[in-house]
Amino acid sequence: MQSTTDIAEALKAFGGDPQRAAPLASFLGFQPVLSPQDLLAGPLRGGLKWFFAQRTDYFGVKELYRVGSYHAGPSSVGLWVAVLSDWGLRSTDRDRPRRRIARAIVEQVQDARAMVILVPNELQRPHVKEAEFVLPRSAAAVSKGVDTGTAVSSVRALVDLESPNRFHRDLLRELALWPGASLLEVSQHWQKVFSVERVTTRFYQEYMRVRDRMAKALLAHNKGHSVVSKLTDEEAKAWATRQLGRMLFLWFLQEKRWLGGPGGQGYRDYLVRLWHKRHQAPVQEYYRGLLVPLFFEGMATGTPSQSVRELLSYTPYLNGGLFRKNRLEDAVDDGGEVSIPDEVFDPDTDEDPPRTVLGLLSRYRFTVRESTPDDQSVDPDPELLGRVFENLYQGDARHDTGTYYTPREIVHFMCRQALDGYLRDQTGVTQDTLDWLRKQAIEKEEGGQPLPRELEERLVSALELVRVCDPAVGSGAFLLGMMQEIILLRRGIEHSKREYIQDEEQLITDWKRHAIQYSLYGVDINPEAVEICQLRLWLSLVLDLPEPPADHPLPNLDFRIVAGDSLVDRVADITFKESWPVPGQLTMSLEAQRHITDLEREMARYRQEFDATHRDPARLRKLRDRIAAAQAEIIRLQLEEALASAEGEARRARTASAGRRAEARADLVRGILSELARRDFALVQKPFLWPVAFPDILQEGRSGSGFDIVLANPPYIRQERLDARDQESYRQAFPEVFAGTADILVFFYSRALQILRPGGWLAFITSNKYMRAAYGRDIRAYLAQAAEIHRILDFGDLPLFETNGRSVASYPAVLIGKKDGAQQGHNLRVADLTCPIRRRLAERGLNVNSENVRWVLEDLGGLLEEAEVPEYPQVLLRRDGWVLEDPALVRLFHRLMEQGTPLGELVKGRIYRGVLTGLNEAFVIDQDKRDELIAEDPRSAELIKPWLRGRDIKRWRAEWAGQYIIAIQNSGDADAVHPWSKARSEAEARRMFHESYAAVHDHLSWFEGALRKRQDQGRFWWELRACTYYADFDRPKVIFNRFINKPTFAYDERGFFHNDACYFIVAPSPAIAAIVNSKVGWWLLSHLCTPLQNGYLQVFVQFLEPLPVPSIDKGLEGRLTALVKVLTNAPANPEAEAELEDLVGDAYGLSASERSNISHWINQRALAYGPTSEIDDGGNYAETQDPN
Structure with a gap:
């Protein structure tokens, strides 16, 4: 592998000149084009040049060269250099040419994959020593192999050609191709290297090490400090995180050259320059001597002292609260100054991984541009701040708090859906017009007509007046996403009126300031999360300012983004005047x-x-x-x-x-x-009184009071894990949906509908389990009655979320709707995206993980076009469960559920779990041990039964592995007939046991110590636990695993016992096995059982009992019985399977089209999941994770 020094030399030799790109192309694994030609020169003959000539300025692209080629089998991969007409000062100045080039590469050239390098023109090149490496991507075009017309996304990195940082040197070294790679390998390799998620995870891990080192240094170097000496490790980490948050914020500011000189004339390495001045400070230490005055005087006040100004040079006054000390810092300061050794910050190290603050930050080039789903930066951007600090604050407690960072693709979709619904209602604007405005904001069409003046005024007014709340705000992803959508539409409105907007930066700043001050509200129970959210909003505002705000410092957000418990606005059953919704008359003096x-x-x-x-x-x-x-x-x-x-x-x-x-x-x-x-009520408001916190929005008794939009990703935790007092408050506040075992998402839905104004819009992403779980009965009914639901997207078992680089299964689903009872005949749009996304990943040979799932989600529009049911009657969202399928299948499901006899009723409730021994080593034996025990004492055979493990259960029959169980029933059971059943003492019982079954007694005695410690045992240590159905093991039965991914129900007439990973149905007829193994039986079970990862179902008793069994006459029962016997003896019998399917379909009264629809549904699932893992002996399967 080539060194990072080689890439630095290649970049310097390139210098942005396409004619000197050969060394760089070679380094990246391409065959250089020795004399590259400008493909935009010469006559206009259609094709690539025509694609750019649609605008007179060629979309800001001056020249375009193909400078390298690579052959990946029959496909070509290209390296391109695009010379821009004007480089601009910011990344946004290159948006238009970047988007056009990316689309041209995907749609117009023969290269199946390509990398593009954007460079300044030759006049700017001597002064601008940087280039932008861009990877165009189109999930839709790649997966379908055609021009889909959808937007092409890109991932970029801005590289210094003269002195690239360590991260960029590593990045380009890793991007290099190797001889003989296939197109699939090239795609996967580039996607991995240019992965924003991978960079975020790496940065977080490095940042966490540095944070922990600072926390340890705080404790180790301040042992005599009266407060620090008493801090816990977590408090020290919180203190260190606060300091690092300020440094990271300042690192973004120095990218804008705001530090060290006024008017954008500062230094991009300001904090490193300060490091080298530390010996000039009154206190010759970087933290005490420079950072403390920088934080709390230079940045926190508008009038720092003359000595501080001379020491720090120019620093802008920003206000906003970031540079105010929080309560922990105040407490620490009360005990005196603290010292942090310089070695924690030293930039002059090249350790890998980095161990110092400045060493870490210096190896990256931070971008001040907020990424969007179709325009992402692999360089750390402002969103990284939210993700990193959310991880840092939550740490290992993320599972307990149930918080997961929402992918930007989903944030973008939810914000847009809710905002568009609000605007359509308020202004009468059409969806086509809103989509057109967004295109104008990105790429204005020449000669387009402006909006009608009246519509423009209505839209601007609605955008200024919108009030948005996230009641589980976290680090603010949804509020930032909503602000981006507001700004995008306002830009589109301006661009529809004029070609060039000279003061656009200032306009965007004004629009953002207005949104932050008047439109965005948030609540979170974690005060650190609130700090992150405020920080991200401030940073977003600052990054669009052309220069530091002289007259308008950052807005205060203390009463817009609030730390409090969104769900608790009373104490147990004590209701307050300001509890929401407004209570009836309260007795008060x-x-x-x-x-x-x-x-x-x-x-x-x-x-x-x-x-x-x-x-x-x-x-x-x-x-x-x-x-x-x-x-x-x-x-x-x-x-x-x-x-x-x-x-x-x-x-x-x-x-x-x-x-x-x-x-x-x-x-x-x-x-x-x-x-x-x-x-300290100011730290976290609990109880949280909504009308008191937001009196301008939720005024008591005011008609129409409430937010226009509420959107959130609530915590994924069950409420029974919470304080009993809180649970009682939920019961009082949300009586229409309360269930003792509910996930608290149920109460967040109810709270959202309470704080929305009539007609307000709701956008939530939550676990999908409420759609089927018993605890969800009331919330299902409430949502269907109180809201007009417009869209539901179910991601099933797809790992949409991750924590610390690991994919997490949370079964997410998105619901979009508004606070209005649905009109008669209202239809919504529903989509189960599990299979379409899995199929796309399988086509590309990609693993199912959060990073790859998010890549496919870049074409969410295409996925919805493929999978969405456009007209789904809301009346089909029933209290007993939501089935998000084609309405014809939903109606079929409900029809079948209402006919026949429920399985539980038919078998008189006899569906049982297997045997739990508590110590398999003692009770489960092989053939040799059985033969030995019987040879020693023939009566042993009375207690030894054939035994099945989970892996032995196959479709139609069990494949016995020759194992046995010593089945000694609990003598306390009513039907137990042991010689010692009536013994009054253990000694007497043991003597009788030994006399009756000496060999078995002696065998179990070897395990006596462990057997006595079992929780699962009978009256005496050698017995199995109490069980009322031992006799049923000997009866004909259907055995199945508790987790299955296909219909694998085994029919047994041999009296097998089995472990507790399996269940069995006492079958009055073999026809039961035919029903549960049939396609229609499996399809029904797939909608009754809880879905798990990898296509598995959780087949518990309560899910099986409602399964409808059709009426079966004697003749049909005889034919089904015969077929079951045939398949039990020889499972691989397609003719018998086909005949059985026909007979079961007839019994259910299925039409030909209904049978075809069910078969198609099953085939699509099989294609999506492919080969799946085997069940182990404990009934577990690969990678089962559940945040609940």
């Missing part, structure tokens, strides 16, 4: 009511002053604390009222029991008051 009104007015005044205060951090902190104190006081006053009420009830109680109940309630309220007094 006039004095308390007046006091609360005064507090609300006081808070309003404080908020106004807070918003108007910019250059006084101390005053801002005091105002924030006063507002938090007023909020806590409103809750305290109402709790005091509840306490007085409970004490009054205790005094008036006429019975002792009533008095005890009232006193218990009074004790509860006293405890809550005590807890409220101790807790």
Whole structure:
């Protein structure tokens, strides 16, 4: 493998000149084109030149060269250099040519794959020593092999040609092709190397090491500090994360040259320059001497002292809260200054992986451009900040908190769907017009007509007035996504009016500032997540500013993005005046009511002053604390009222029991008051009173009060894992959907509908389990009744999310709708994307992981065109379960469910789990041991039964492996007939056991110690656990694994016992085996059972019991029985299978088209999942993960 020095030399030799690209092409594995020609020169003859000549300026592309070729079998791969008419100052200046070139490469040239290098023109080249490496991608075109007309995406990296950083040298070295690679190998290799997810994971892991080192240094070098010496490891990490967050923010600012000089004349290596000045500081240490004054004076105030200004040079005043100390930092500062050794920051190291802060940051080139699904940067972008810090703050607790970062493709889709619905309702605009405006924003058509003035005004007004909330905001992905969509439409409106917008940067900044200040709201229970969200919003605003904001510092977000518990707005069953929805009449004294009104007015005044205060951090902190104190006081006053009420009830109680109940309630309220007094309410508001937090949106009693849009990815946790008091508050707040075992997504749905205004839009991504689970019955009914649902996308078992580089199975589904009862005959659009995405991955030979799934999602529009059911009647979303299929199949499912007899009823509930021994080593034996025990004592045969493992269960019959179980029934069972069944002591029972079955007794005695420790045992240690159905093992039965990915039900008449990984149905007829092994039986089960990863179903008793069994007369039963016997003896019998399918289909009354639809459904699943893993003896299968 070539060295990173070689690539640096090749880049320098190239210098952006297409005629000098040969060394670079060779390094990257291409055959160089010795005299590349400009393919845009010469006469216009159609093809590639015509593609650019559709605009007079050629879309900003001056010249286009093919400088390298590679043969991947019969296909060609090209290396291209595009010379731009104007390089521009920002990445956005290259958007139009980049998009056109990417589309030209995908649609117009013969190369099956290509890499493009964008370079400045020859006049700019001496001053601009950089090039943009672009990988055009089109998931649709690649998978179908045709021009689909869909947008082409790209991934880019901006490389310094004179002195490339370590990350870019490694990146280009890894991109190099090798001789003999196939086209598939080239595609997979480039996709892996240019993977944004891979870079994010790598950066996060490196950043986490540096953060942990800083935290350890804090503790190790400040042992005498009165506060630091008492910090936990987690608190030290939180402190370090806060410092690193500021440094990362400043690293983005220095990319804009805002630090070290006014008006964008600063330095892109400002923080490294400061490092080299550390010995000039009064305290000769990088952290104390330079970073502390930079954070808390240079950036936090508008008027730093003269000495600080001389030390730091120019620093802009940004306000916003990032450079205000949080409570942990205040506590640390109260104990005195802290010291962090310089070695934690040293930039002059080249360790791999990096161990210092500046060493890490210096090896990357950060881009100040926010990525979008179709335009991504492999260089760290602002979104990386959210992803990294969300990971850092959550760490190993992510599973407990159930938070997962939503992929940008899904964020983009959900935001656009909700915003478009809102705009259509508010303005009457058509979807075609909105789509056209977005195209205008990206690539304005020449000679296009502007919007009608009246429609433009309605759209602008609606975009300015929209109010959006994320009640589980995390690091702010949805709020950032919504802001991007708002800005995109506003750009489209402007571009529809004029060709060139001179002040576009300032316009975008103004639009963003307005959205941040007036449109975007968020709540999260994690205060660190709230800090991340605020940081990302500030950063997004800053990055579009042409120069530092002199007169308009960053907006305060303390009362827009809030730390609080979105679901808890009461305490257990104690409801407040401001609980949402607004409760009925509450008993409250006039004095308390007046006091609360005064507090609300006081808070309003404080908020106004807070918003108007910019250059006084101390005053801002005091105002924030006063507002938090007023909020806590409103809750305290109402709790005091509840306490007085409970004490009054205790005094008036006429019975002792009533008095005890009232006193218990009074004790509860006293405890809550005590807890409220101790807790820092400003840190996390709990209970969280929505009308108090957002009075401008949720005004009590106001008609139409509420948000216009609520969207979220709620935490993936079950509510029974939460505090009992919270569970009671859920019961009180969400009675229409409450279930004791529900995932809290149920309550987030209910809360969203509560805080939406009538006609407001909802966009959620959650687990899909509520669509079938028992706990979801009420939320299914509630959503179908209270919302007009417009779209549901189900991703099934696809790993859409990841954490720390690992794919996570969370069974996600997207729901888009609005707060209106559905009109009669309303249809929505539904799509199960599991099979289409799996098929596309299989076609490319790609693994099913989160990175590859997201790549396919770049063509979400194409996927929906392929898989979406466009007219799905909302009436089919029934309380008993949602089936997202073609409506004809859904109606068939409901018809079949209503005919025949449920299987559980037919077999009288006799569907049982296998035997749980508690110690297989003792009870499960092989043929040799059985023969040995029987030879020693022939009576042993009475206790030894044939035994099956999970892997032995096949379709139609079991393949016995010659194993046995010593089946000693619990003597406490009613039907047990052991000689020792009536023994009164263990000693007496053991003597009788030994006398009756000496060989078995002696064998089990070897394991006596372990057998005694089992939880699963009978009256005596040598017995199996209590069981009421031992006799049923000897009866004819159908055996199946609890996890299956195809109909593998075995019919047994030989009296097999089996382990608890399997279940069995006591079958009154072999026809039962025919039903469950049939196509229609499998199709029904696939909609009754819980789906798991890799196409498996969780076939538990409660899912089997409702399976409808059609009426079967004697003649049909006889024919099915005969066929089952044939297939049990010889399973590979297509003729018998076909006849059986016909007979079962007849019994269900299926038409030819219905049989064909079911067969097609099964075949599509088989194509999507392909070969799947085997069940192990414990009934487990590969990679089963469930965040719940």
